[in-house]
Amino acid sequence: MRRLGGSYDALIESLHAAQEAFGYLDDEAMLFISDYLGVPRSRVFAVATFYSYFTLKPQGEHTCVVCTGTACYINGAGAIRKRIEQELGIKSGETTADNRVSTLTARCVGACSIAPVIVVDGELVGKLSPDEVVQLLMALPKGADQ
Numbered sequence: 001m002r003r004l005g006g007s008y009d010a011l012i013e014s015l016h017a018a019q020e021a022f023g024y025l026d027d028e029a030m031l032f033i034s035d036y037l038g039v040p041r042s043r044v045f046a047v048a049t050f051y052s053y054f055t056l057k058p059q060g061e062h063t064c065v066v067c068t069g070t071a072c073y074i075n076g077a078g079a080i081r082k083r084i085e086q087e088l089g090i091k092s093g094e095t096t097a098d099n100r101v102s103t104l105t106a107r108c109v110g111a112c113s114i115a116p117v118i119v120v121d122g123e124l125v126g127k128l129s130p131d132e133v134v135q136l137l138m139a140l141p142k143g144a145d146q
């Protein structure tokens with residue numbers, strides 16, 4: 001946040017930095033950002049809950065963001081989400097019971113040419129079928145194997 005200069009305009013960047021550092025945005029982080037930037041707490045919370053990229057809950061060992069922007073939607077994002085729900089038993093915003101995989105949705109991650117796109121642990125992956133997405137998620141290493 002020091003790098004961002006503590007300006008009001010730095011709110012989204014600060015939320016990104018906090019989530020990247022801690023994996024999610026808890027009350028303590030949001031209060032700190034509010035105080036540091038001089039932004040009302042209600043504004044910080046509103047921004048953090050408006051953008052689907054941000055999460056207020058701890059995430060599993062791996063995260064899978066399914067892009068549901070227009071290009072991805074047209075190319076099968078809905079089928080991918082449905083298949084993840086069937087195989088992993090979790091909806092967007094949830095984490096598997098073994099804490100291995102969390103799934104989220106986002107609106108256009110900027111890679112429409114390879115739609116449908118998922119982002120697994122920060123890496124863009126495109127043009128996968130729903131079955132291939134599930135295979136990829138099931139093959140992610142567990143805990144100490146990473």
Ligand code: FES
Binds near residue numbers: 070072108112
């Ligand atoms: S709509 Fe999914 S990357 Fe643009």
